[in-house]
Amino acid sequence: MPQSLQLEQYMYAGDLVVLGVCSIMLILLFFSFKVRSRAFRMFLSLVGILMAAAATHVTFHTLLKYRPNLPTGLFYGFQSLYHGLLLFMLYQFAAYICQVTGLTKEERKVYHTIGGMLILVVLAAELFVNFSGIGIQLGDGAVSAGGDRMFMIGYGLFIVMLSMLMIQVRHHLYRRMMNGFYVTMVFAVAMLVIAKLNGQDSFTTATFLFPVVAIMYLLHSNPYDAQLGSNDLRGLEGLIRYGDDKGKTYLYLSLYMRELDETARQIPGDLQAIVRRFTAQYFRSSVMFRVGNGHLLMMVRKERNPDYEARTEAILRAFDQEYQNFKLDYKIVIGQTTAELNRNNEYVSFIRSIHTRIPENTIYRVQPDDIDKFRQYEAILHQLADIAGQKNLDDPRVLVYCQPVLNIRTGKYDTAEALMRLQLPEEGLVYPDRFIALAEENGFIHVLTEIILHKVCKAVKALNEEGYCIDRVSVNVSAMELRNQHFCMDISSIIDRSGIDGKQIAIEMTESRNERDFLLMKEKIAELKQKGITFYLDDFGTGYSNMERILELPFDIIKFDRSMVVAGAQDKRSEQVLGSLADLFAKLDYAVLFEGVETEQDEEMCRECCASYLQGYKYSRPVPMEQLKEFLTKK
CATH class of the missing domain: 3.20.20.450 (EAL domain)
Structure with a gap:
């Protein structure tokens, strides 16, 4: 890292883009339907902290232009506040991951404690080097990087902690979603390191924007359930509409567990792991949708699975083996999409009509006359x-x-x-x-x-x-x-x-x-x-x-x-x-x-x-x- 950050290389554009993007996200969230869960509130706090950090950074560099007329302690305060907000964002990232993956209170407490201690130690060290005269040193066109080094050390330690956390929860989250988080974090870290090595401070805040955008897309826009890897009914509507427009046929496998649906019990963790595995393992291009608390619906592109009958038998055999472990009463319905049901996306109602006619622990394959029975229903x-x-x-x-x-x-x-x-x-x-x-x-x-x-x-x-x-x-x-x-x-x-x-x-x-x-x-x-x-x-x-x-x-x-x-x-x-x-x-x-x-x-x-x-x-x-x-x- 160079000995100084070049003031003339700072551009307001990076932080202003962050403020603009965060504002747009908040506007979109305000005008869209969202489940107001604890995880969603934590996401909103991430956006708020990021906006505060960007505004602080803009203020810091604006004040530097008038440094001869202002006390040095003011600069110390703004730089420490900026770094503190960025480190607090990393702390909130860890807290957010703990929340959506369902870690126990004791497990969450470990990461909260480590994160809190890191923030305090890093900020104390930064204030020390600043007040000791080896931190911020105002000169012609440059600022000493001593205080910035303290921040980068803290940043590196937080990244190590987040990596350990992601490894620990890798089996709690849908694999494709995890891959999205990994790639985003690697890109953000790489961009920040490259910028710092080149004495550039303009896009530091922007690197923290990338994980926030990833969270919004994966969890609060694209309707994924983090632990099941399932979408909600909005995603199903989009898939059916797309399939109907493109003339695609889908195979669907519905699993209904009355006890979970009627009692609003959470799906047990071991059963969630089975659902994730089944979604990824048995069919190509399969997507899982959560219709109700105890009702899951897997949609499979038929053209991508020409051997779908053999694959269906394989997943049913595997289900029968796993059933011996969780032993919840079930109803399974298997069928293919049709133009008539596509027209108004009636699959959920259609499947429910079949549920009323079949006994528990039954695997039912849709018959040609079932649509007529559905109309009677x-x-x-x-x-x-x-x-x-x-x-x-x-x-x-x-x-x-x-x-x-x-x-x-x-x-x-x-x-x-x-x-x-x-x-x-x-x-x-x-x-x-x-x-x-x-x-x-x-x-x-x-x-x-x-x-x-x-x-x-x-x-x-x-x-x-x-x-x-x-x-x-x-x-x-x-x-x-x-x-x-x-x-x-x-x-x-x-x-x-x-x-x-x-x-x-x-x-x-x-x-x-x-x-x-x-x-x-x-x-x-x-x-x-x-x-x-x-x-x-x-x-x-x-x-x-x-x-x-x-x-x-x-x-x-x-x-x-x-x-x-x-x-x-x-x-x-x-x-x-x-x-x-x-x-x-x-x-x-x-x-x-x-x-x-x-x-x-x-x-x-x-x-x-x-x-x-x-x-x-x-x-x-x-x-x-x-x-x-x-x-x-x-x-």
């Missing part, structure tokens, strides 16, 4: 949105059917389960398997529950007035509804307005799979039981049953699923297990209801298994609520 969704928007509790499109339940003790039908149907203009009669999941996914399910409860209460009141014996009618409630803070109030007010006793209404719920919904269920059941409402645990025995949790919840009736009745009828050992479970619940003062009873053999077995109630096609298929009186007796 859209028509139903439109009607559901209208029903929810009107919130008319007497909406004629929502029908109440019911299935009578036999009371073993009395030998009479004195309870029933209410079942929902939709009567739509174009679709006709629509069964629950076509709209319940859709209503849950789009937030319409609670309005449907309110409507059916209202209609059930009116029907029960009418039966009471006509003198029929009806102990209660049960209504199915989705666990998702419990997250509605007004759930209990809505249920209570409908029952109260009807004028019937709360004991004549029952609520059926399936077991919750996560802690949040479990605690909500426990709280809501306890509150509504005070009105006398009876609670059923629905679908016991279907895939997931935690006895400890069941016993913690104040259910009144355990409803054994049809699948357990079938298993018991086919296998003696299964029948013994069924009988033991039913006997256990009976001894714990639960009533036991078997649904799906279709034959004499089913009925006989269930009676021997401590059954309190029986329900199924043997007694009646679901009938319109108005026909329930045909099964009831009068008082």
